[in-house]
Amino acid sequence: MAEALRAVVVGASLAGLRGAEALRREGHRGPITLVGDEPHRPYDRPPLSKRVLSGEARPEAIDLPGQAGLDLTWRLGAAAVGLDLPARAVALATGERLPFDRLLIATGTRARPWPNPAEAALSGVFTLRNRDDAAALRAALAAKPARVLIIGAGFIGCEAAAACRSIGLSVTLVDPTPTPLASVLGTRIGRVVAEMLRREGVDYRPETRVEALEGDAAGRVRAARLAGGGRLDAPVVVVALGALRNTEWLAGSGVAADAGGVACDGLCRVLDRAGRPVDGVAAAGDVARFPHPLFPDGPVAFEHWGHAVEQAQHAARTLVGPPEDHGAYAAMPAFWSSQFDLNIKSVGLTNGADAVAVTQGSLAERRFVAVYGRAGRTVAAVSFDSARWLPAYAARIAAGDAFPPILGATDQGRVAPMDPGFPQRPARG
Amino acid sequence: MRVVVDLNRCQAYAQCCYAAPSSFALHGPEVLIYDPAPPPERRREIERAVQACPVRAIRFEAEPDAPGQPGEARHG
Ligand SMILES: Cc1cc2nc3c(=O)[nH]c(=O)nc-3n(C[C@H](O)[C@H](O)[C@H](O)COP(=O)(O)OP(=O)(O)OC[C@H]3O[C@@H](n4cnc5c(N)ncnc54)[C@H](O)[C@@H]3O)c2cc1C
Numbered sequence: 001m002a003e004a005l006r007a008v009v010v011g012a013s014l015a016g017l018r019g020a021e022a023l024r025r026e027g028h029r030g031p032i033t034l035v036g037d038e039p040h041r042p043y044d045r046p047p048l049s050k051r052v053l054s055g056e057a058r059p060e061a062i063d064l065p066g067q068a069g070l071d072l073t074w075r076l077g078a079a080a081v082g083l084d085l086p087a088r089a090v091a092l093a094t095g096e097r098l099p100f101d102r103l104l105i106a107t108g109t110r111a112r113p114w115p116n117p118a119e120a121a122l123s124g125v126f127t128l129r130n131r132d133d134a135a136a137l138r139a140a141l142a143a144k145p146a147r148v149l150i151i152g153a154g155f156i157g158c159e160a161a162a163a164c165r166s167i168g169l170s171v172t173l174v175d176p177t178p179t180p181l182a183s184v185l186g187t188r189i190g191r192v193v194a195e196m197l198r199r200e201g202v203d204y205r206p207e208t209r210v211e212a213l214e215g216d217a218a219g220r221v222r223a224a225r226l227a228g229g230g231r232l233d234a235p236v237v238v239v240a241l242g243a244l245r246n247t248e249w250l251a252g253s254g255v256a257a258d259a260g261g262v263a264c265d266g267l268c269r270v271l272d273r274a275g276r277p278v279d280g281v282a283a284a285g286d287v288a289r290f291p292h293p294l295f296p297d298g299p300v301a302f303e304h305w306g307h308a309v310e311q312a313q314h315a316a317r318t319l320v321g322p323p324e325d326h327g328a329y330a331a332m333p334a335f336w337s338s339q340f341d342l343n344i345k346s347v348g349l350t351n352g353a354d355a356v357a358v359t360q361g362s363l364a365e366r367r368f369v370a371v372y373g374r375a376g377r378t379v380a381a382v383s384f385d386s387a388r389w390l391p392a393y394a395a396r397i398a399a400g401d402a403f404p405p406i407l408g409a410t411d412q413g414r415v416a417p418m419d420p421g422f423p424q425r426p427a428r429g
Numbered sequence: 430m431r432v433v434v435d436l437n438r439c440q441a442y443a444q445c446c447y448a449a450p451s452s453f454a455l456h457g458p459e460v461l462i463y464d465p466a467p468p469p470e471r472r473r474e475i476e477r478a479v480q481a482c483p484v485r486a487i488r489f490e491a492e493p494d495a496p497g498q499p500g501e502a503r504h505g
């Protein structure tokens with residue numbers, strides 16, 4: 001009987017594919033249909049802001065391994081437009097309805113567009129989320145524009161700036177905050193990134209806000225007007241303002257989903273408006289908002305590659321069930337970013353940190369581990385070219401160890417906690 | 430072929446770079462760069478890299494579009 005169960009996965013990217021794979025591994029025998037609004041098979045996004053922009057990897061060469069032998073049914077280029085819970089079916093834009101017994105929601109996020117739609121539509125203005133975005137931007141960069149303006153100094157903005165410099169383009173990077181990556185790393189550590197960007201030739205302008213984009217008669221972007229009066233010539237503009245969760249298709253379904261994500265419980269079960277888990281429906285990846293045992297402030301959502309993989313596996317286990325057989329999802333948040341030849345890695349979550357201390361290496365050498373504390377506990381660690389230390393800090397964070405961390409006798413003397421310098425309004429970079 | 434490295438897990442030990450130098454390299458002290466779509470004739474090399482990685486961070490698939498083909502390595 002169990003083999004007749006039908007699974008539908010909405011969102012054919014990292015979480016969707018790893019979820020489908022885990023459904024098979026957990027013993028789901030019936031059909032699995034993967035629904036994706038992009039026309040492409042699942043591919044890897046991190047290269048899009050790195051080696052795809054620099055031209056070292058082709059946009060069509062980054063498909064994810066792990067697709068063979070899963071016996072999947074694909075519905076690519078078909079957006080899900082509705083969820084009918086009483087009928088247990090997903091409606092597609094094509095008019096098709098897909099009935100399911102098990103549903104995994106993995107619709108991720110999309111790039112936050114430039115707020116003025118007419119300006120956003122100017123040719124030469126790009127966002128960077130999808131393979132097609134990256135291919136279009138890459139083509140514009142290959143034409144050697146006189147300057148690239150990047151709006152937003154989060155991870156994607158900084159990585160794109162690095163990719164542009166690596167192919168010799170002039171780059172201006174602007175952001176209203178005092179340093180790059182300020183909301184994630186704080187301005188103390190962000191300053192190290194600012195120094196690196198400048199050393200590598202990026203025209204980095206902190207505390208700078210773009211007010212408007214100007215087009216020419218042909219509808220091509222030509223310049224950016226800055227708050228306070230400046231103006232920058234910009235034939236290519238990359239808008240890197242973070243991401244929005246793809247939950248609109250769930251409106252009216254009875255599922256608790258909004259701009260903050262799809263609400264789940266610790267087992268990745270999707271909740272209804274009354275906060276009760278919906279039988280046989282789970283969510284994972286960038287789109288999911290869930291309680292994490294390490295973070296007491298309420299539900300969180302992570303936009304990290306490793307999280308999409310691990311939560312999708314947890315969700316699949318819940319769907320095949322019985323859900324209570326495995327505990328709540330509690331994977332340690334972790335991500336990496338590479339810019340120029342610098343490797344940044346992080347474990348834990350810096351949200352709400354009130355102190356940071358350099359425990360290995362030094363900021364001046366740009367090679368260090370910075371540990372973040374919150375109310376006397378170690379909550380995150382960030383490494384710059386010092387990744388080998390991180391697993392040990394992950395264990396300390398999981399154990400709720402004291403901050404500042406007590407280091408062994410062989411480590412460098414004492415650590416001096418500093419103000420991490422998070423900007424007032426926390427926003428994810 | 431399709432290759433992806435779990436760069437959270439990767440510790441830049443560089444064993445893959447010795448095993449398959451045409452597909453893996455380090456930039457700076459620990460940025461691992463790799464060819465996500467190496468040609469099929471590099472399969473033996475890639476398999477050696479998968480085996481050599483001490484943290485099992487490399488995953489590859491020989492024939493992404495041929496259902497039922499084994500051709501997959503790694504786990505964890
Ligand atoms: C440029 C870039 C660089 C990155 N670099 C790093 C990095 O260095 N390190 C790191 O840890 N993380 C990085 N990330 C983040 C990482 O890629 C994401 O966390 C990961 O892709 C999340 O996977 P997901 O499957 O949850 O969501 P997504 O990858 O967003 O996939 C969701 C899929 O669902 C589709 N979809 C949406 N709505 C619908 C609908 N209604 N119907 C059908 N399909 C739908 C979307 O089009 C998309 O294909 C990067 C992301 C980007 C964009």
Ligand code: SF4
Nearest residue numbers: 439440442443445482
């Ligand atoms: S062998 Fe493994 S850990 Fe070492 S660089 Fe290669 S992928 Fe990373």
